[in-house]
Amino acid sequence: MIIFKMFKRGGGLMKYRILTNNPSVAAKYENVLYIEGTVDDVLVKTRNLIQRGESLVTHPLPASIRMMYTPYRSIVIGQASGSSDFLQLEIVEESITKYRRIIEYRNVDIKNNRDYENLDLWLLESALYEMNTNI
Amino acid sequence: MRLELGRIFIKDIQFGSETKVSNGLLTVNKDELAELIKEDDRIKDVKLDIARPGEKVRIIPVKDVIEPRVKVGSKVQGFPGVTSAMHRVGLGRTNILYGAAVVTIGDIVGMQEGIVDMFGEGAKWTPFSKTFNLVVDITPEAGLEPHSHETAVRLAGLKASSYLAKCAENMEAEEVLVYEMDNVAENIKKYPDLPKILYVEMLISQGLLHDGFIYGVNSKEILPTLIHPNEELDGAVISGNCVAACDKITTYQHQNNSVIQDLYAKHGKELNFLGVVLTPELTTLEGKFRSCEMTANLAKMLGADGVIVSEEGYGNPDSDLLIICKKLEQEGIKTVLITDECSGQDGFSQPLADTTPEAVAVVSAGNVSHLVKLDPAEVILGNIAAIENISGGWHDSVQEDGRIFCELNAIIGATSEIGFHNVTTVLR
Numbered sequence: 001m002i003i004f005k006m007f008k009r010g011g012g013l014m015k016y017r018i019l020t021n022n023p024s025v026a027a028k029y030e031n032v033l034y035i036e037g038t039v040d041d042v043l044v045k046t047r048n049l050i051q052r053g054e055s056l057v058t059h060p061l062p063a064s065i066r067m068m069y070t071p072y073r074s075i076v077i078g079q080a081s082g083s084s085d086f087l088q089l090e091i092v093e094e095s096i097t098k099y100r101r102i103i104e105y106r107n108v109d110i111k112n113n114r115d116y117e118n119l120d121l122w123l124l125e126s127a128l129y130e131m132n133t134n135i
Numbered sequence: 136m137r138l139e140l141g142r143i144f145i146k147d148i149q150f151g152s153e154t155k156v157s158n159g160l161l162t163v164n165k166d167e168l169a170e171l172i173k174e175d176d177r178i179k180d181v182k183l184d185i186a187r188p189g190e191k192v193r194i195i196p197v198k199d200v201i202e203p204r205v206k207v208g209s210k211v212q213g214f215p216g217v218t219s220a221m222h223r224v225g226l227g228r229t230n231i232l233y234g235a236a237v238v239t240i241g242d243i244v245g246m247q248e249g250i251v252d253m254f255g256e257g258a259k260w261t262p263f264s265k266t267f268n269l270v271v272d273i274t275p276e277a278g279l280e281p282h283s284h285e286t287a288v289r290l291a292g293l294k295a296s297s298y299l300a301k302c303a304e305n306m307e308a309e310e311v312l313v314y315e316m317d318n319v320a321e322n323i324k325k326y327p328d329l330p331k332i333l334y335v336e337m338l339i340s341q342g343l344l345h346d347g348f349i350y351g352v353n354s355k356e357i358l359p360t361l362i363h364p365n366e367e368l369d370g371a372v373i374s375g376n377c378v379a380a381c382d383k384i385t386t387y388q389h390q391n392n393s394v395i396q397d398l399y400a401k402h403g404k405e406l407n408f409l410g411v412v413l414t415p416e417l418t419t420l421e422g423k424f425r426s427c428e429m430t431a432n433l434a435k436m437l438g439a440d441g442v443i444v445s446e447e448g449y450g451n452p453d454s455d456l457l458i459i460c461k462k463l464e465q466e467g468i469k470t471v472l473i474t475d476e477c478s479g480q481d482g483f484s485q486p487l488a489d490t491t492p493e494a495v496a497v498v499s500a501g502n503v504s505h506l507v508k509l510d511p512a513e514v515i516l517g518n519i520a521a522i523e524n525i526s527g528g529w530h531d532s533v534q535e536d537g538r539i540f541c542e543l544n545a546i547i548g549a550t551s552e553i554g555f556h557n558v559t560t561v562l563r
Contacts, residue, residue: 066380068450102477115246122342123341131421
């Protein structure tokens with residue numbers, strides 16, 4: 001089992017878990033909260049956890065419009081910090097608004113779901129690498 | 136630092152027995168170039184085609200576009216740290232086959248779109264419908280994984296561009312553009328009354344198919360870096376992006392960065408151009424905060440009065456853009472943002488989800504959701520199946536007359552956030 005840890009602000013280690021609807025991510029990692037649902041469901045669950053005081057480690061959205069049509073998304077969440085972070089709440093709320101707007105006229109791209117599944121995994125692993133450099 | 140860009144105007148491309156330029160005609164030895172590209176053992180085969188402005192040709196899915204160039208009087212050629220050993224660029228003389236471009240295509244993943252139409256409605260929206268394009272389509276060895284495939288296509292395009300321009304090393308340029316700038320201290324002495332302006336160029340830095348490279352270093356590995364504008368104009372920055380057709384910055388656009396060109400044009404007259412900071416757009420919030428803090432601090436250390444920030448991509452980089460803006464404005468540094476917007480197919484939705492009160496000067500590079508109708512093409516270079524990606528997604532996207540509906544976000548360079556494109560913003 002791979003357990004990722006990163007320094008918490010002010011010292012100590014913060015454990016984190018991955019929120020995902022991507023079966024490849026769920027199969028590869030153990031610290032996963034698997035959501036059987038859509039990307040929208042993953043985003044809403046992320047928002048609910050951030051509202052409860054957990055921390056947002058990776059940005060909820062990808063970096064390009066084509067990736068917005070992905071059927072899979074993985075987001076890294078850190079353990080509760082005790083209080084909600086307003087900037088993180090703002091980021092996750094705006095991400096939901098933006099996501100819904102961009103897919104308003106285009107459906108989730110199911111045809112290429114195998115490629116999206118892989119890309120989501122690779123982008124997540126790039127983020128995990130980015131986080132490990134902090135340890 | 137003084138850089139001379141010598142333009143040799145290209146008015147047509149043809150295949151022939153020798154690669155040369157004569158009276159504006161670029162002749163390409165197809166076999167020689169194919170052999171060069173196939174030296175890479177990841178590449179099984181290569182198909183080379185020509186697409187000229189006005190021809191009923193559609194190129195899809197486009198990965199990168201590169202301007203063919205050669206360094207005059209230099210033993211080292213190519214892109215430093217990528218296709219050649221590291222060497223400093225941004226000074227001396229570079230000759231350009233101006234009007235020609237290498238366009239690389241290939242399905243690295245299934246959902247790439249990235250259209251260049253050389254004709255009709257589609258041509259209006261991409262700057263690369265006006266260039267004479269040599270289209271490089273490689274077939275990878277079986278089982279090549281996407282990381283290596285992406286690298287192979289990236290390098291094939293860069294090598295092809297250097298190969299084409301080699302013949303122009305000793306040619307006389309028809310037009311010479313000079314980019315010369317003293318160091319920061321000298322410029323401040325020379326132009327004490329002009330506002331000091333820094334350009335911050337953000338680069339997608341997120342992982343496979345989402346990376347830019349600086350002197351061959353993946354931008355996700357860097358901290359915000361100050362470079363001389365001439366370095367970017369001379370090939371220090373290249374693209375490794377595949378899946379953001381409308382607003383990825385192709386290598387060609389880096390080589391001709393419009394923000395740098397415009398700041399140069401005003402340098403010493405209306406403003407004092409301090410330089411370029413390349414900033415990575417990372418995936419973690421911690422990474423984003425680090426990049427934004429350091430970018431704002433670099434601007435402060437350089438004594439910038441104003442900063443222009445351009446984004447690459449759409450989605451999570453919007454957060455970086457606004458955080459940088461907030462930090463700069465809070466330091467009293469006036470900030471202009473360049474981004475694109477998603478304001479719905481009719482253009483009437485609120486364009487930006489993210490807002491910050493400090494973002495008081497924002498330039499839009501276009502609406503990524505704007506609808507266009509593409510006429511049927513006679514020739515398709517690349518993958519016909521990729522067309523389905525652009526036409527799919529909503530009802531009635533394919534018309535009875537064969538035309539297809541497409542959002543601007545599928546067209547290469549349509550909403551370039553560094554301003555190298557065809558749309559413009561008009562205040563009403």
